[in-house]
Structures are given as C-alpha cells and as structure tokens.
Amino acid sequence: MKKKLVSMLLVAAMAVSLVACGGTAQNAPESSTTAADSTEAATEEAAAEEAASRPNRLIYGSTTEISGDLGNAWWTNNASDKKIRDLINDYNVITFDQQGAMLVNSTVVDGDIESTENEDGSKTFTVKIKEGLTYNNGEPITAADYVAYALVAYSPATLEAAAGVVADSVVGSAEYQSGESNVISGLRLLDDYTYAITIVPEYLPYFYELSYADLSPLYLPMYAPNATLTVKDDGEGVYLDGGELNADDINASRFIYEGRVSAGPYQIKKVDTGTLQAELVINPNYAGNFEGQKPTIETLVIVKTESATAIDSLKTGAVDLLDTLTDGNLEINPALDLVDAGGFTYVDFERNGYGKLQFACDFGPTQFPAVRQAVAYLLDRNEFANQFCAGYGSVVDGPYGLCMWMYQDSQEFFADNIDSYSYDPAKAIELLEADGWVLNADGSEYSGTGTRYKEVTAEEAGTYALNVTLPDGRILMPLHIMWSSSEDNPVSELLVVMLANGQQTADAGMVIEQTVMSFTDLLNYMYRDASVDAKYGVPTYGMFNLATGFTQLYSQAYEMSMKDEYMGTYNNNFIKDEKLATLAWDMVYGVEAGDDATYLDMWQQFMDRWNELLPDVPLYSNIYYTVHADWLEGYDQSSYWEFEDAVLYATIANAE
Numbered sequence: 001m002k003k004k005l006v007s008m009l010l011v012a013a014m015a016v017s018l019v020a021c022g023g024t025a026q027n028a029p030e031s032s033t034t035a036a037d038s039t040e041a042a043t044e045e046a047a048a049e050e051a052a053s054r055p056n057r058l059i060y061g062s063t064t065e066i067s068g069d070l071g072n073a074w075w076t077n078n079a080s081d082k083k084i085r086d087l088i089n090d091y092n093v094i095t096f097d098q099q100g101a102m103l104v105n106s107t108v109v110d111g112d113i114e115s116t117e118n119e120d121g122s123k124t125f126t127v128k129i130k131e132g133l134t135y136n137n138g139e140p141i142t143a144a145d146y147v148a149y150a151l152v153a154y155s156p157a158t159l160e161a162a163a164g165v166v167a168d169s170v171v172g173s174a175e176y177q178s179g180e181s182n183v184i185s186g187l188r189l190l191d192d193y194t195y196a197i198t199i200v201p202e203y204l205p206y207f208y209e210l211s212y213a214d215l216s217p218l219y220l221p222m223y224a225p226n227a228t229l230t231v232k233d234d235g236e237g238v239y240l241d242g243g244e245l246n247a248d249d250i251n252a253s254r255f256i257y258e259g260r261v262s263a264g265p266y267q268i269k270k271v272d273t274g275t276l277q278a279e280l281v282i283n284p285n286y287a288g289n290f291e292g293q294k295p296t297i298e299t300l301v302i303v304k305t306e307s308a309t310a311i312d313s314l315k316t317g318a319v320d321l322l323d324t325l326t327d328g329n330l331e332i333n334p335a336l337d338l339v340d341a342g343g344f345t346y347v348d349f350e351r352n353g354y355g356k357l358q359f360a361c362d363f364g365p366t367q368f369p370a371v372r373q374a375v376a377y378l379l380d381r382n383e384f385a386n387q388f389c390a391g392y393g394s395v396v397d398g399p400y401g402l403c404m405w406m407y408q409d410s411q412e413f414f415a416d417n418i419d420s421y422s423y424d425p426a427k428a429i430e431l432l433e434a435d436g437w438v439l440n441a442d443g444s445e446y447s448g449t450g451t452r453y454k455e456v457t458a459e460e461a462g463t464y465a466l467n468v469t470l471p472d473g474r475i476l477m478p479l480h481i482m483w484s485s486s487e488d489n490p491v492s493e494l495l496v497v498m499l500a501n502g503q504q505t506a507d508a509g510m511v512i513e514q515t516v517m518s519f520t521d522l523l524n525y526m527y528r529d530a531s532v533d534a535k536y537g538v539p540t541y542g543m544f545n546l547a548t549g550f551t552q553l554y555s556q557a558y559e560m561s562m563k564d565e566y567m568g569t570y571n572n573n574f575i576k577d578e579k580l581a582t583l584a585w586d587m588v589y590g591v592e593a594g595d596d597a598t599y600l601d602m603w604q605q606f607m608d609r610w611n612e613l614l615p616d617v618p619l620y621s622n623i624y625y626t627v628h629a630d631w632l633e634g635y636d637q638s639s640y641w642e643f644e645d646a647v648l649y650a651t652i653a654n655a656e
Contacts, residue, residue: 328390393622
C-alpha cells in the first residue's frame, strides 16, 4: 500500500491600537504623570497581565485553504487538510523518530513484531496491539480496528469512491478488491489484540520491509453508518460481517466533522470551510506518541492566510506560527526582521521535497520529451531560484530534497551524469526543430514567428482541443501548452514573467497559456478526478506548478508505474516508460532492507533516466523557515519532524 502526498493556511484577527492625547510636560505639574506616561504604563501593565495569563491556544497560519476533505490516506488531501488529518489520527504500528528513522510504535505494539519467511516465498508479520488504547469517544481499540483499516482500504467500494489504494501486495487482497472474494486470506485476526499480515513473494525483498506490518485503527461505523459491521475471521482470513460497504458512505466519511471519531493527539471541535478555519482541542484519551508524549497546548486553530499578508498577520497576532516559509523576499526576510525586532523566534531546516513544473506526459505538446526539455531550457532556473528563494535554497535536478542522504552521497555522480538544463533558448529551438515542430498552422514551413506546429498521428493527437485538421487530413498540433496555476501564488507570478511571457518563449514559437484557479481545482485537474466532477476527468492542462514533499520511505515505484490503475492516483504525470518504471520498482522492491549501497546505486540510475525524460522541471528545494511567537517554547521542527510532531512537545509560557 502506498500513500500519495502532495501542500498549506489563516484568518484575520483584530489588533487593538491605543492612541493617547493629553497635555504636554510643560503644562503639567512637575510631580504629576502625563497622559502619555499613563497610557504607556497601562499598556505595559496590560502586556504584563497577558503574559502572566496567556490563552492555552496556538493559531497556525497556512497559505493553503482548508477544503474540508479529511479523507483517509487513499485520498489525496491538500496540505492543510492533511495537517488536520494527521493531528487527529495516530496509533500507527510503524512510526518515525526525529531523525526520520523507521521504528515500531511502542505505545501501540506489545513487544516485538515477529516476521516469518514462508515456503512459498511470502513473508508473514505478526503484531500484538497493547490493551487499553481507545478512540477519542472512549471506545476501545483492538486488533479488529487495525484489520478494519485494510478491509475498508482494499474494498471494491473504496476503489469506486476514490480509485483508492490498489491492493495486490497482501495475499488475497487483489481477489478481495476485485470482488472475487469477500475474504482477505493473507490478513488474519488471531485474537482480540493480535493480527498477522502476509506479503506476496512478488513484493519481496523490500527496502522498507518493516512498513509492511503497518496498519492504523479505523472506526467502522464512520464508514458504514447504515450497517452494523464487525470484523470476523473463521480461519481462512478476515472479512466484514453484518452488511456491505458502499462508495457513497465511504465518500461521505471524508466530510464528517461534528462528532468525528479519531485516535490522535487532537480532536475536531469545528471545521468551517466558509471561513477556512478549523479548531482542534486535545483528545483526553490519547495515550501519547511512540515516546509517550502528549500535547499540552489545549487548542489549535488552523487558519488561512495569504502569502502577501502572512507576515503582517504574524506581527499583529492574527496568527502565532507560520510554518515552512519558502519565499525569501516575501516571507523569510520580513519574518527574520520580526525576529530581530523581538518577540519572535524561528527554526530552519532543509526541505524534504521540491518545487516544480509538473507535466502531463500523455497528451498535447507535453507528451513529447523534447517539449518538456525545451521548457527547461527556456527558463533560467538558477535565476528563478535566486529570486524566489533569495539565498534560502537552490536548484535541484530531480525529484529529491536537499536533506536526503541519497542526494548528499551523489554529488560526484550528479556532476558527471545529470543534465542541469542550464538556460539556453537556442538549445530549446534546436530540440523543437529536431522533434518536428517546424510547421505553420496551414502546414507550410515554419515562418520563424508565431506558434510552431507539428504533424502528429491520430494517436498522438488524442482529444487535444487545439489541434488543427488540414483539408488533406493531416493533423497539426500547436506548440501551445495549457498551464494550470493556483491563485495568489508568488511562484506562478514569477513564472509568468520569466517563462510564460518571456521573449525567449515567444521567440521559440511556444505559447504557454495560464489559467488561474484554486489549488483544490488544480489538484482535481491534475489527478483527473472525475469522482468530484466529470470536467476534471477530461485531460485539459499539460502543465501545473506546485511543490511536493516526500515521506521517509522514499519511493517512486507507484508514481512511475505504467499500470493504468495507478494513473492519476499515484502516477500524476501519466508517464509510461518501461525503463523508468522498472528502475523505480527495482530501487525499492529489488533491494533487501539495510542494503544502502545497492539502493543508492539504483536511486542514481533512476535519477539519470528521470532526468532524461523530465516529467517535471525541478525548480528549487529550499531551506524552510518556521517562525513563531517566542512564548511558544520547546518547539523543534526539522526535515523529518513536522508541525504535527513538534507541537506535541511544545508549551505556551504562562498559559492559562
């Protein structure tokens, strides 16, 4: 099972301004206190009282709006929705420490996880859950709740609702998902607190093998409110008894707020998609993270802010923390000025991800590698990174973050093998001409100005709306790229100037047409998610700009897979290249756990092929800055330790 990731929020609060008018010192008796002095003293006294008794509340600001989609991991949530989801859910069997190391969650698991190699080449992991864990509503959590996660995630109904998790790594899961069987034979409920999960030989070895044992608790009534489902195992595997799951109920589970049953450090008090604000409060039944750590900050408020006004919101107290700032000029430098002025502090760390131009590689001009490469040559990425990051980041040449050990151990390899696509408009034109973009709209030889066209086959033409069919039946495709970008996005604004409206782009005969939309719409078009609206399922945009992060389990096996069922759910580039897909798969599924040298070699080979095909134009990987009020104490964030992890250890000085 593989999770998709993919991005951030604020509200306005009221700032109080005190204005004093009064007599001057000359008019007042020598021993008296002036009105200004009185006002200053009153202000200082009020500040002292506030500091002595501060609300036990933290307001988190994010530039990504809350859409309200809290769907489980088989859906893709935007950054703010995922932040909420992660704060209200926990108790995974496998977790990660502050350095990103994978480990067994000792709060959840009783003893060690047992693994057994079977004669047929499969492998079984046996997990015993500790007694005493409960949901936020007080109901007990048992092994059946963990098994329920797989039964819902792998169900045909979830596949219908979300194109969900493609189930084929667990023995019997493919038959269960297809509807051939109502039992997952490789998942066993051995007793009230013990389950076993068996992995098919085809998915072994696996570099992150321990993660196969990982499940998290799922509250069945939330996914089947009109049935009384229970998990059963009669000796042949687990199944659901008492009714059936259906796609409508599973889809509706994403948007349950009031009374939502969860098992994380916080629980939902309110989600308001109108004001783009969510309020979370401590879950009193939470047993702690893998170290037993529980939160002490009573209330978290997550609010939407705009990049242009985020620092003002921090300064005025409308928000208390701005997470992972990226824009050097608009965000980081002004935030550091606030820190210098007093009252604020920060943490900085390398990003485990990168900003990018992402291409749809199966239709329109961007289906051709030469076009994707030409776009890279037409953008001065070094200057782009300098302007956007302002010294707090640098250009990357592949799908990685600066913090990754694989990248840090590959400097010589990158220097010798990886094309940096340095700014070269002449090279872009050379590539385009060699790829056949040498015609005018009427089929004549390209005149040297205006949009280039290429003669394409019917298969290449597809349904691209801008194609031209000549009287003789030839189909011409214009070098016209439809670009989806999110609103109020400084990266988009810079790309308009440096790429879309750049003279070098026009001189190359390329048109990049920008359409600005909400980030939620952008994601729906990128995933071609027809389950939201049929319009999203129609290939429309060939280019998107956004950023993505990686988990500690770095893999591109599903993201580069050629299987149709992965298109749009994991493979969001819609790229099909056998060599790339094989390298991505073998990098993790052909390497034994702990064999770092082989993994690194495969990673480098994958990067080399990816760099050649260029499904994205990497823009930057930056140094993140999280800036917050200095009364938030003990807050320590890093590349692998995000806000939802760090906030459990933080406290508010002099909280009520």
